Structures are given as structure tokens and as C-alpha cells.
Amino acid sequence: MVKLKTDILKIANKKLKSRLIVGTGKYKSFAETAKAIKASGADMVTVAVRRVNILDKKKPILTDYLNPKKIIYLPNTAGCYNSEEALRTLRLAREMGGWKLVKLEVLGDKKTLFPNMIETIKSTKVLTKEGFKVMVYCSDDPILSKKLEDNGAAAIMPLASPIGSGLGLQNKINLSIIIKQTKVPVIVDAGIGTASDACIAMEMGCDGVLINSAIAQSNKPILMAKAFKEAVKSGRNSFLAGRMKKNFFAKASSTFKGLI
Amino acid sequence: MINLIMAKIQLNGKKVLIKANISILDLLKKYKLNNKRIAIEHNGKIIPRIICKKKILKNNDKLEIVQFIGGG
Numbered sequence: 001m002v003k004l005k006t007d008i009l010k011i012a013n014k015k016l017k018s019r020l021i022v023g024t025g026k027y028k029s030f031a032e033t034a035k036a037i038k039a040s041g042a043d044m045v046t047v048a049v050r051r052v053n054i055l056d057k058k059k060p061i062l063t064d065y066l067n068p069k070k071i072i073y074l075p076n077t078a079g080c081y082n083s084e085e086a087l088r089t090l091r092l093a094r095e096m097g098g099w100k101l102v103k104l105e106v107l108g109d110k111k112t113l114f115p116n117m118i119e120t121i122k123s124t125k126v127l128t129k130e131g132f133k134v135m136v137y138c139s140d141d142p143i144l145s146k147k148l149e150d151n152g153a154a155a156i157m158p159l160a161s162p163i164g165s166g167l168g169l170q171n172k173i174n175l176s177i178i179i180k181q182t183k184v185p186v187i188v189d190a191g192i193g194t195a196s197d198a199c200i201a202m203e204m205g206c207d208g209v210l211i212n213s214a215i216a217q218s219n220k221p222i223l224m225a226k227a228f229k230e231a232v233k234s235g236r237n238s239f240l241a242g243r244m245k246k247n248f249f250a251k252a253s254s255t256f257k258g259l260i
Numbered sequence: 261m262i263n264l265i266m267a268k269i270q271l272n273g274k275k276v277l278i279k280a281n282i283s284i285l286d287l288l289k290k291y292k293l294n295n296k297r298i299a300i301e302h303n304g305k306i307i308p309r310i311i312c313k314k315k316i317l318k319n320n321d322k323l324e325i326v327q328f329i330g331g332g
Contacts, residue, residue, distance in 0.1 A: 023332030033330060048331025049299075051272040051324065057292045062328050068297065078331050088301075092326050095299040095306050163332070190332075212332030 012133035012154040016043045020232040023212025030065040040225035044072040076103040083123040105137035113163040128152030140174040161191030168197040179205045195231035202235025284312040
């Protein structure tokens with residue numbers, strides 16, 4: 001029996017109270033990003049690594065709005081198409097502030113943004129050897145996700161559907177198999193479209209969800225962030241509670257005893 | 261003659277003319293980046309912040325300065 005108060009998500013050495021991890025891309029402004037993240041209740045946010053704009057010294061930067069001392073930054077390798085690029089990015093991220101817990105994504109194709117699993121497995125192995133704790137964006141293939149776990153992944157992050165598509169959970173069977181077989185946390189990453197998708201993922205037994213576009217690209221990102229916060233909690237509680245048995249025929253809720 | 265007082269480096273993919281014999285730390289100060297959360301790669305090698313003062317930039321050096329931005 002899991003006590004709700006102590007139901008925390010532990011990834012490597014980080015303890016998260018919220019099972020909702022949010023991305024920081026695609027918002028209209030940094031102010032909106034900060035407000036939405038606050039409303040989401042997330043303890044961890046994903047961030048990308050890019051060149052500093054050297055021509056504009058006064059331009060605001062993300063760290064001015066989201067204090068990395070107050071919220072856990074999870075550096076990612078978005079935009080990397082091979083192992084070398086991904087390793088270079090994460091080594092730079094580690095240099096920026098000692099981040100060892102990172103999100104690896106090695107893309108295979110510009111149109112689908114599906115992961116290149118061969119390069120992903122290779123990178124996971126190298127990074128783990130270098131002392132990184134690697135959360136890995138991956139396909140929903142149970143065999144390949146097992147390979148990642150065997151190579152030291154700190155969390156398995158299968159896609160629900162293509163990144164930014166909002167198509168929701170497209171392969172529940174594979175996801176269920178991955179949840180059942182994986183010992184490290186399973187976090188659904190990419191493709192979630194709306195709050196109910198996240199709720200279902202949690203109800204299925206996922207340890208967490210990572211959301212960016214579904215919040216940032218809704219009409220009211222701050223309200224949607226709140227919706228996701230509640231959906232993830234509901235889904236988790238529902239999973240912990242355990243659903244009723246399905247019956248083929250009706251079963252009356254009111255007893256027949258004492259019927260007039 | 262110009263090479264004694266100036267050096268041409270590639271900074272974040274752009275050709276930039278800087279004073280000769282300045283350190284990476286001097287350059288960071290020039291761009292007001294010395295107090296920012298950034299990481300530096302000098303000719304393909306990551307340079308820890310504490311040794312930026314000692315690293316003198318030379319002609320044709322390649323420097324990459326990165327930061328965190330919004331991302332999913």
C-alpha cells in the first residue's frame with residue numbers, strides 16, 4: 001500500500017513531488033513560461049542548450065525567469081541527430097552547472113522526429129559511463145526500451161505519438177508492456193494532446209508524464225497547466241486505488257433486500 | 261602589423277575581431293556574460309570557468325558560448 005503523502009517520484013537521486021514534468025519551449029514569452037510552470041506544480045523542467053546571442057547583450061534569458069536553484073533543470077539534446085552532437089550538448093550542459101541528470105533524445109528523422117534508437121542506445125552507454133544519469137526519449141518498442149535499461153538509463157521515456165503532434169496515446173499495448181517490464185521510472189514523453197491523455201497514461205501505471213506543446217500551444221496555457229496538474233494527480237490516484245473489475249452484464253448498485 | 265594588435269576569431273559561428281592577447285574571461289566581460297550561466301567550448305574543448313582567465317585567445321580560434329533556452 002502506497003501512502004499518498006510519501007508517493008514521490010524518484011529518478012536517480014532526485015525526488016519529485018509532482019509526477020508532471022514540463023517543457024519550457026513554444027511559449028509566447030518568458031513571463032508566460034514562468035506562470036504556466038508555476039500553475040503546473042512541476043518540480044522539473046526541460047531546457048535546451050543553444051548558442052548565446054552575442055549581438056544582443058540585453059535580451060532576457062530563461063534563467064532570469066526560472067531560477068535553476070528553485071526548480072530542477074533537465075537539460076535535453078533536442079535537435080541532435082547523432083551520438084556525437086548529443087554527447088557534446090550534454091557535456092556542455094554539465095559544465096554549465098553540474099547537471100548530471102539529463103534528457104537524451106537523438107532524433108532520426110525531421111518529419112516524424114522519431115528517435116534514432118541505435119544512436120540513442122550508443123549514447124546512453126557512453127553517458128552512463130561518464131557518470132551521467134540519463135533519462136531517455138525512445139520509441140515504444142519494448143525490446144529496445146529494455147536495451148536502454150540494460151545500458152544504464154535512469155528513466156525510460158517512450159513517446160505517446162510524434163513530438164508536438166498532440167495525437168495522444170497511440171499504442172497502449174506497447175506502453176503497458178514497457179510499464180510492466182521496466183524497473184526504472186517510465187515517463188511518457190511526446191505526443192500528449194490534452195489533460196485526459198495524461199490522466200490515462202498515469203492510470204495505466206506510468207510513473208510520470210512530460211508535457212510541453214499541449215500546455216504551451218493551448219489557448220490558455222496557464223489554465224491548461226493547472227488542468228494537467230490535476231489530471232496527473234487523478235490518474236495516479238486512480239492507478240494506486242486500482243480499478244473495479246469489468247463485468248459483462250449490469251450489477252445493481254442498490255441492494256434488493258428490503259425492496260417494497 | 262594588424263595581427264599584433266587584433267585577432268580574428270570565430271565566435272558562435274560568426275567572425276569577430278578582438279584585441280590580441282585577451283583571455284576568454286576578458287571576452288566574456290566584454291559581452292557581459294561573466295556572471296551568466298553559460299558554458300564555453302574553445303577549439304572543440306570544454307573550458308571550465310575557473311581557467312577562462314588563463315586561456316588567451318589566438319588568431320583563428322573557434323569559441324562557442326552556450327546557454328539554456330526554452331525547450332521540450
